[in-house]
Amino acid sequence: MDLRFRGAEPSEEERAAVDALLGPPATAWEGGTRTETDLRIAARSESQRDLLLPALHAVNDRVGWISEGALEYICRRLTVPPAEAYGVATFYSLFSMEPRPKRVLHVCTDLACQAKGGEAVRRRVEEALGPQGTSWHESPCLGLCERAPAALALEAGTPPTARVYAPADAETIAAAPSPNGHTPNLDVAGDAPVKDAVPQAGKDGLLLLRRVGTTDPGSLDDYRANGGYTALRRAFELGPAGVIREVLESGLVGRGGAAFPTGRKWDATARQPDHPHYLVCNADESEPGTFKDRVIMEGDPYALVEAMTIAAYATGCAKGYLYIRGEYPRATARLQHAIATARSRGLLGENILGKGLSFDIELRRGAGAYICGEETAIFNSIEGQRGEPRSKPPFPVEKGLFGKPTVVNNVETLVNVLPILERGAQAYAAAEPKLFCVSGAVERPGVYELTFGATLRELVELAGTTGTTRAVLLGGAAGAFVTDLDIPLTFEGTRNAGATLGSGVVLVIDDTVDMKRLLLRIAEFFRDESCGQCVPCRVGTVRQEEALHRLSSRVDQDDLVLLREVGQTMRDASICGLGQTAWNAVESAIDRLGVFK
Template sequence: TAVIAPATAEAVALAAAAPETAPAEPAAAMSVPQAGQPGLKLLSRIGVVDPLSLDDYRNHGGYAALRRAFDMGPAEVIREVTDSGLVGRGGAAFPTGRKWGATASQPERTHYLVCNADESEPGTFKDRVIMEGDPYSLIEAMTIAGYAVGAHRGFLYLRGEYPRALRLLENAIGQARNRGLLGDNVLGQGYAFDIEIRRGAGAYICGEETALFNSIEGYRGEPRSKPPFPVEKGLFGKPTAENNVETLVNVLPILNEGAAAFAATGSGLSTGPKLFCVSGNVARPGIYELPFGATLGDLLDLSGASGTMKAILLGGAAGGFVRPDERDIPLTFEGTRAAGTTLGSGVVLVLDESVELPRILLRIAEFFRDESCGQCVPCRVGTVRQEEALHRIKDRSGTEAAGDIALLREVGSAMKDASICGLGQTAWNAIESAIDRLGAYK
């Protein structure tokens, strides 16, 4: 049953009681204000191609990249991806070609490919839009990646709260199998590859790659210690390449247009296009595709951010706040790092003067406390102490808050230095930036 937001409690109750009266699910293109515009690389088919039709996808250039991959061979595909400068779009920005090359070079067999579609960062919905609006692009990209790293089986770990994406991906995988695009002899090239969907159960921690592996294997979703790294011992103890949805679909323009053309787009070490999830107090929220190097101001103007802004959160709950006057920050991994913040997964949450910042910070702290897996003490205890301190000072400022601010810094430093994974290491980021950059609680 679909309920289109914003919705009242009465509308939700009516839809639950009488599903036949509920509106049809809105198309994925509703989340893409740029849908249908020329020049798009990753969003070009959203709102243009029927996501249920393999023929429509192929009529719009689908599977040309896979055919080129077979013509090139695995080593040349990896070289092309490496030369493009593509880095992971999930926030860590690890070079994709290097990851694929390291996996492919492992002598132990079997190799696996894992697509991380457990998109759980608050404010992030770009992967959902791709899977719902252009599912065949992900299936094609996974097949190319599997071919490059020597994998014959791919796992697509899908966020459990994405039921429509599940239906569309199951349809896409089924049609691809029926047409010889998955299975024992892909495109008649003698290469066997198939994809299995595994659904997550709502745990944010399973966005961490090794916790995701544990979940697929049937264990508790907890991060593993590294080394060994996944390219050596990943899923089921075998060499594994893990990429998220956005990273994988970037491979299609790389192979279709060439590494040089891809690398010519963007800025510095951040090459190609990037998807941004814009929400909050803006006129046109949604997914935006921009070349790396565009500024924060460019994105705010596109999305219709106007009026008096209080702050902008970059990178989601694990990201950091910036001031409204910092519009010139370049939206690149190195540009945001130089500005003392992070690009993360591409979340841009705009807050105006009506928003009570202490309430937002408390909600972020509650989120991390809820989502901590509890495996390591710094994160298990630190996220609780952080939330407790923010509860105490939510209506305080100045000297009344000074003691708890000092405690927050101590706890935040311990989590950042000693937590096993990125959840605990970044749980303090947004709160620290609000205190230091925005002057919260002064």
């Protein structure tokens, strides 16, 4: 593809998709029909590059792929150089720059699905549909781990539709017709009730999951009748400084894996003299084995809207971005509905609840890039750049989104703010909740809520094992394998055991799992998801995968030495956490499980 304007024209359908998002072009300089005025005046348009990702989604969602003409039209509308737009469009796995069918099947081959027979499903799909290519693809984790193995069919159209297959059956997938008609507003064809993902649903004592499965996620009135917006009213009583003080005293730390104190982050952002301030909710939950944020967004979407409003009030943000992964169609629909309803009822927008707070949320969909879960990569993605991490400092609280002070929290972190304000910091700290995503060889996979200090054994017994537990993967692909089930599930306890809580992944492995194949899948995942920006990660993830391929057929001490050298280099020299943690699980499997002995 020539990376300059070549005069390629979009189809009428592609043009309509872009115009539905941006409105009709005002001048020929923006892609409209040329007039006499346009021949005399060269209009200069301000770049709207931050709308590049939504514009690419608009075309891909309606047509199924992005043609050269569609990309040129988007570039003219947004004043973005074609070479740079092409670099963005090809960065994301859900977009295609080549013709393909409107219906594309994504078959998960990641850790939880592989542990539950995902490889057999993949082989049968390949037999039925042929080699992967245009009609189906192997996919990284779809966030449906409690129903593994899983697959997701996305079909372009007006509107686009989706169908979930979980647990996936290859024959059913291959023979299933496309979804017909409009997908219901708050549901996705084939998806199960969200309460099925929460084995504790309806039980007393839950804080973060108390409404999931018991409250209608589409009803604002039902949410308010079950304690909704109590925390926001309490926030208005405390004032911004009081809210931050409560969050600081509660000891809340980030639940995405880094465990940075949330109150310190909020306080640092609120103190910045540069304005405007921005709030970003990181809902790009892509760590293999993680699905807790999906369950909250599907089962209790108004809680996230309320929590973001409180965070914005405390930190002085007038605009918030909710960045959600593109593989979550039902969560996206429910949040869109919740945001629109809250706005229509005066709970978002100008003068919220008559308290003088003006704040609104814009939902942005990712397009299949694990790296966009890194906080600065999200900024680049929202701004219309490739989703590559930025070097720090400066830190986001100083210069984040659009170069302004920005507070970034993930979904679980934000919804923890609600019980902090409802119960008080001290009461919350005395029984601080944590969500865990349990999958693999257990009888009752799903999201579990426990207080910090419970042991891994208690959690596994709560889920019920199906056989002999060989090991547990804590923290996902970026985590570590452990064999001691008496590890306390705290940040300190897992750190002392040479592991990490990470994003809350608890993948139980039994003797039926091929550990060599599982490690190879982890290496393939990091190779595929590396953004390629830094050499240690770009080269190291490839070398790690190559060495594991060789070790799968024959054990060679030279390859084991090479693995350690490559892993340590990635850990020490990579720009972001992807490269820094790509070796963790492999190292723990070699040292603790003796996989290659």
